[in-house]
Amino acid sequence: MxxxxxxxxxxxxxxxxxxxxxxxxxxxxxxxxxxxxxxxxxxxxxxxxVWVQSKGLGMARYGAWTTGSAALWPGFAAALRAETGQDVSLAQPGGYSLCLSEEELDRRRAAMMRMHNQPGWEPIPWEVQDHDRIARAMPGLGRDVVGGVFCPLDGHVNSxxxxxxxxxxxxxxxxxxxxxxxxxxxxxxxxxxxxxxxxxxxxxxxxxxxxxxxxxxxxxxxxxxxxxVRPQRGQVLVTERTAPFLPHPVATLRQTDEGSVMIGDSKEENPVDEAVGPGVLAAMARRAARMFPVLGGLNIVRSWGALRVMSRxxxxxxxxxxxxxxxxxxxxxxxxxxxxxxxxxxxxxxxxxxxxxxxxxxxxxxxxxxxxx
Ligand SMILES: Cc1cc2nc3c(=O)[nH]c(=O)nc-3n(C[C@H](O)[C@H](O)[C@H](O)COP(=O)(O)OP(=O)(O)OC[C@H]3O[C@@H](n4cnc5c(N)ncnc54)[C@H](O)[C@@H]3O)c2cc1C
Structure with a gap:
């Protein structure tokens, strides 16, 4: 039937x-x-x-849609917990994009300005911060970080x-x-x-x-x-668990509620599969250890690749x-x-x-x- x-x-x-x-x-x-x-x-x-700061360059409406979703997240997480008993460990302490050279920081600042100058853009709070300011918020910061962009709306969950x-x-x-x-x-x-x-x-x-x-x-x-839609591969590394040292998520690394650190994520076009490659993983690990030297002493316990669902x-x-x-x-x-x-x-x-x-x-x-x- x-x-x-x-x-x-x-x-x-x-x-x-x-x-x-x-x-x-x-x-x-x-x-x-x-x-x-x-x-x-x-x-x-x-x-x-749960990321806001980089969303919307090329489509102002996407920026507002993303900001709106981030604002709904606390109530959404609470409802999921009430309905299922599952705590998805939402934290929205604000997040950083960190830059390892002045050129990177200039590019990042310019992209943020372009995004915010678009017609129809609904402003979000963000600021460029220098090394010392970020180091006050995240004491383990590496000396190679010249600065970054902070947005107080950014956060993360246990996915x-x-x-x-x-x-x-x-x-x-x-x-x-x-x-x-x-x-x-x-x-x-x-x-x-x-x-x-x-x-x-x-x-x-x-x-x-x-x-x-x-x-x-x-x-x-x-x-x-x-x-x-097309596949775009991203690779992720996970370290062993360690004491909390990273109070904010960074666009390319974050400490989970369970203590491990996730490092990623690459953006690779035309993937033939979800396989991980040592070249990409090593580059990700090197950048991460320059951002937070403590990572250099941690063991990597897992890595994986996964395919993003990317529209044109x-x-x-x-x-x-x-x-x-x-x-x-x-x-x-x-x-x-x-x-x-x-x-x-x-x-x-x-x-x-x-x-x-x-x-x-x-x-x-x-x-x-x-x-x-
Ligand atoms: C490395 C990486 C990092 C990411 N980081 C973030 C992040 O930090 N923040 C964020 O917001 N997003 C992130 N994403 C994106 C996010 O994971 C995806 O947007 C989301 O998982 C897409 O979910 P989906 O259900 O559309 O697709 P999928 O998870 O691919 O699920 C599709 C489902 O459809 C089913 N299906 C397919 N074809 C059929 C069919 N013919 N019949 C029945 N079922 C079918 C599949 O079996 C599957 O269960 C990331 C993605 C990747 C790969």
Whole structure:
């Protein structure tokens, strides 16, 4: 017998779970169709920053969307804890981008200025700080750090616990999780709704949300949408646990709530797989040890590579099909930072029937603009 749901969310990563959690508990029957534990997921390999300071150069709306999500995060984390007992260890003490030369610092300052001078930009607090000022906030700072950018809105979480909490919360709110259900085909039905063919048979749903990360590229055309996403590899190193020494997250390194230090993350285009490479890892480790010499004495206990879900311009894609009403697309490359907005703002829009003007800038139609004559 074909199972039927009001809404099917395709993809059980952070993005799909955040949306499914926001849809569930509103009197809607929500199914999460996922590949299962064998799936490659950015959601398992990310750096766990809830990051604001560098978001929005090229799209002012993305800056405001990110800032809004960061502001929702404290309430979101508290709700996840109340619903699931999971503490995702949110800390938003402000974060730094650290620079190891005057040239790096000039480039960073110039990028911040360009971002803040964009039309429609909603200002965020940030400042360039010199070595001595940063060393007062982080006493272990290496002498090679010439300065950096501080933004008091930046923070981080425990991202594996976030993944678990989103899953538990969606289920607690009544969603049905269907692992080992990779979606192979989606057919819009003549009277509305969708027939979804999975490896475990067919499912019907009144509406469908494609939140399958890199898998969206193949699924979107089935419902008249486009998802121009590509993989970009990031590599991460983890040290043994050590006494707390890093009170603020840095864009490329952070001390976790459990005491280990995560160092990353590289940005590698055209990856053939998720493998780590000693050249990239060594470069990351060298830079990190110049920023905080204490790291030079710690053992590396783990490393991994993971594939980011990167759109053509790096900004999220949120869309609604014109040819197959009821089909939505949700994808982004900062799914940790945006989890609160996805669950608390975007999902209610989808539950309510359609995307609102406030997220129109994120439509993939922005890629249809012909190149300049
Ligand atoms: C190295 C690295 C560092 C990062 N650091 C940060 C950070 O600090 N802060 C931040 O905000 N973000 C960060 N990110 C990004 C963040 O991890 C991603 O935005 C987020 O994980 C994307 O989640 P997703 O659910 O879209 O994709 P995924 O995690 O890839 O999940 C997609 C899911 O869809 C399923 N799927 C695919 N195709 C199908 C199909 N046909 N049928 C059914 N299911 C399907 C897969 O099985 C998978 O479960 C980082 C990413 C990487 C790789």
């Amino acid at each position: 074909t199972r039927a749901f009001d809404i099917a969310v395709v993809g059980g990563g952070i993005v799909g779970l955040a949306v499914a959690r926001g849809l569930a508990g509103r009197g809607l029957g929500v199914a999460i169709l996922d590949e299962g534990d064998v799936a490659r997921r950015a959601s398992r390999g990310n750096f766990a920053l 594996l616990r976030l993944f678990r909490a989103l899953h538990a919360s969606a289920l607690a709110r009544g969603a049905t999780y269907l692992p080992d259900h990779p979606v192979r085909d989606i057919a819009p039905l003549p009277g509305g709704g969708f027939r979804i063919t999975t490896a475990q048979g067919e499912i019907e749903a009144g509406r469908i949300v494609l939140a399958a990360g890199l898998g969206n590229a193949a699924l979107a055309p089935m419902v008249g949408l486009t998802a121009p 311009d790096g900004f999220p894609v949120y869309d609604e099909s014109e040819t197959a009403p009821g089909a939505f697309l949700v994808t982004c490359h900062s799914g940790v930072t945006l989890a609160a907005a996805h669950s608390e703002v975007l999902a209610p829009m989808i539950a309510g029937g359609g995307l609102e003007d406030s997220v129109a800038a994120f439509s993939a139609r922005r890629f249809d603009v012909p190149s300049a004559a």
